Amino acid sequence: MDIKVNVREPKGDTYVVDLSGEIDVYTSPKVKDAIGELIDKGHYNLVINLENVRYIDSTGLGVLIGGLKRVREHGGTVNLVCTNPQIKKIFDITGLVKIFGIYDDVDAAMKALV
């Protein structure tokens, strides 16, 4: 019932953030801090990997939206990797599929950034 955050060594200027576990009101500050830290350091092209995320709530979505807003101000973008059908459904219902690029694996999400 926790979240793990792992930031990979960058490829080019793209950073991949692997998340695993559950993103809720308790754990989302951790995710927010990790993403915020990257953006503070001037990294504006991010892939956020939700492949191992079993659960996300509105506070988690809020963190992703907040990150996207910030990088867009610098001409960057955030792509997501997501395969879990329940989580995809949440992106559908909320209309967030229209503002995020959502991919089936990290490679596809990286390629789409270039």
Add this chain to the structure above:
Amino acid sequence: MDIKVNVREPKGDTYVVDLSGEIDVYTSPKVKDAIGELIDKGHYNLVINLENVRYIDSTGLGVLIGGLKRVREHGGTVNLVCTNPQIKKIFDITGLVKIFGIYDDVDAAMKALV
């Protein structure tokens, strides 16, 4: 949070009962019925496969002990298949390791019956 019970086609006079799920005060009557039915039909050599059982409580242990008692009256026996460390621990704590043959796979449990 349920139990599934599957009785395999017999090999010789040995029946294998595959259990999967959780055995507790709610689900153990199902297990008791399945084992009781086999014994009623005169099958006294049983392998009870707990490989896919994630949880067992004292009512589940009671069902296994009850089955063993009944088949022993007819010169039969019950061998168990169990690999889950938490469940093995329960057999240890209760001393039931001394009255049941406990094996790592169905083949070994079958061979030990002959």
Add this chain to the structure above:
Amino acid sequence: MNQPVTPHPHGALGTVELRIPCKAEWVAVARLAVAAVANRLNFSIEDIEDVKLAVAEACTNCIQHSEGSDQIHITCETGPEGLTVRVRDFGRGPRPQKAAPSVSDEPHVGGLGVFLIRSLMDSVDYDVHPENGTNLVMTKKVAH
């Protein structure tokens, strides 16, 4: 001879009550407990996930907006029709200027919590006691 346990045609009927501190770290307990209750009915996995998220959003709102509630009370009632969950806090209730948001503009950035609850559950009722908290009653119907 595959025999899943389904002794009641409509699943298990009864009431389960849960009280957690009105703090972020306890929402996971509410979520898992309510999922375990939902699992006693004949819900699909997807339905159970819907209920989990709706309850979590309700609890999150108690934590973020109730201002001064110590506890969250969650009551689950299972019936032949499905599951009714009440989520109650004892805070000050929603400030008038920011009541439950409209559902018109897409994408829903901000106000996602109530929007998700309304999307995922079959009926949703807010009963607000201005200085004594918010009482949310929501139901999920089980497919027959």
Add this chain to the structure above:
Amino acid sequence: MNQPVTPHPHGALGTVELRIPCKAEWVAVARLAVAAVANRLNFSIEDIEDVKLAVAEACTNCIQHSEGSDQIHITCETGPEGLTVRVRDFGRGPRPQKAAPSVSDEPHVGGLGVFLIRSLMDSVDYDVHPENGTNLVMTKKVAH
């Protein structure tokens, strides 16, 4: 850069209350809810399994022996030392001739429930109200 969430050095402190019908089909809810509470402390998976089983055995005894209790009340208190769980029913209490069994004879055929509770938890106290139910208080210490 692997960062598990451990904001409180001893885990989350607080009280969680759960009330379930005194019926077999609800024990799984108690088990999962208490496991979720235990997961808020720094317990090992093995310790959490121990607590789950002990709580389930306590509930099973309420169901099988309390004679006429409608509900089971389960209270979990997390503290820096570990988890305290109270399991209370409102039945008639143990019949005198079959109080908690001795722990001497092996293998323990019959009386396994209380034996397991005592084996798996660090402290166990039964408080019996002859015509008003059984109150079991048990604790599991968290390793520091």
